[in-house]
Amino acid sequence: EIDNLRMTFDHSVSVERFSMDFSNEYLKLIKDSTLILEIKYEHFIPKYIQSILKGITLNQIACSKYFMGFNAIEL
Numbered sequence: 755e756i757d758n759l760r761m762t763f764d765h766s767v768s769v770e771r772f773s774m775d776f777s778n779e780y781l782k783l784i785k786d787s788t789l790i791l792e793i794k795y796e797h798f799i800p801k802y803i804q805s806i807l808k809g810i811t812l813n814q815i816a817c818s819k820y821f822m823g824f825n826a827i828e829l
């Protein structure tokens with residue numbers, strides 16, 4: 755049984771400040787070689803997904819890509 759599970763992969767995460775003259779500047783938030791695996795679920799992660807994740811070396815963090823971008827630009 756799957757409990758509203760969503761998995762996404764991200765890379766090359768960047769942010770840009772809006773500019774009316776189109777001189778937008780991109781700031782990279784992570785290295786190009788870094789891959790983000792994002793797992794969202796309501797109540798549990800299925801056991802077969804847990805067993806796959808146990809076989810991979812991961813750095814687990816809780817963060818928001820929006821918050822990372824917000825902090826990267828000076829207001």
